[in-house]
Amino acid sequence: MQIQTNWKTPQNSIKYSDFLQMLNININLPKCPERLIIVEQLENKLVISTPKFSVKWRIEYDFPADITVVKGTLNQSFNGNLLRISYKAHKVGEEIRKREFPVKNAPEKKERAPKQQREEAQEEAAPAQEDPVQKEQRIMTKAEKLLQVSTAPKAPLVVSKERKTNNQVNHKQTRTISNILTEKRVGSEQELLLKIAKKAQKQQQDRESGKVEAIEKKEQFVMQQIEAKQKRRDERESKKKAIVKRIKDKQGK
Known part of the structure; x- marks a missing residue:
């Protein structure tokens, strides 16, 4: 590393990562505009300087002798400092390793009810960059619908004993592991939506109670002002009557 005496040397660091096969260089150039930074890549070195900046920074990096830098892979970024x-x-003596990241096989799609398919299609049709308010409203609408369904009174189901037995047998025969997993997933989603709906209701109640308290405080404040104003008016009237009485008493004498 060679430094010229008429330049200032910035704080810097150089580090090689064998795992990533990357040579990383960090240089501190405080408040220097990016357009005034000159990066020169020579054969076996790198020169960074700021000849047109008020502070003349300059540093030369000699690449490590045991490291081979791949030409054309320079990548730089500057955040203002x-x-x-x-x-x-x-x-x-080594080569750039090719990294392969295994991709797990996607699970097979399970058979879904037509209603569930329509709901999923509607969710997929939602815009990618959805407004946070719209997203919250959409979730709350879905949660409220689910809450209404779950809290609605259910009519008693009358089934003959023979038919009930047959249904139980058929249900046991057709019950599979995939069905069990699907029921668990749907149940957990319903519980989550119910929690969201209950939380939203509580927040709404808290907001409404807060509004009521604010209105009551305002009304109380207004009443206090009216009472104070009436008291001052009564005091003025009393003073006027006392003055008139004194004048009449003096005139009578």
């Missing part, structure tokens, strides 16, 4: 530079690199 810190200049980050990275290169793809590898140790001498």
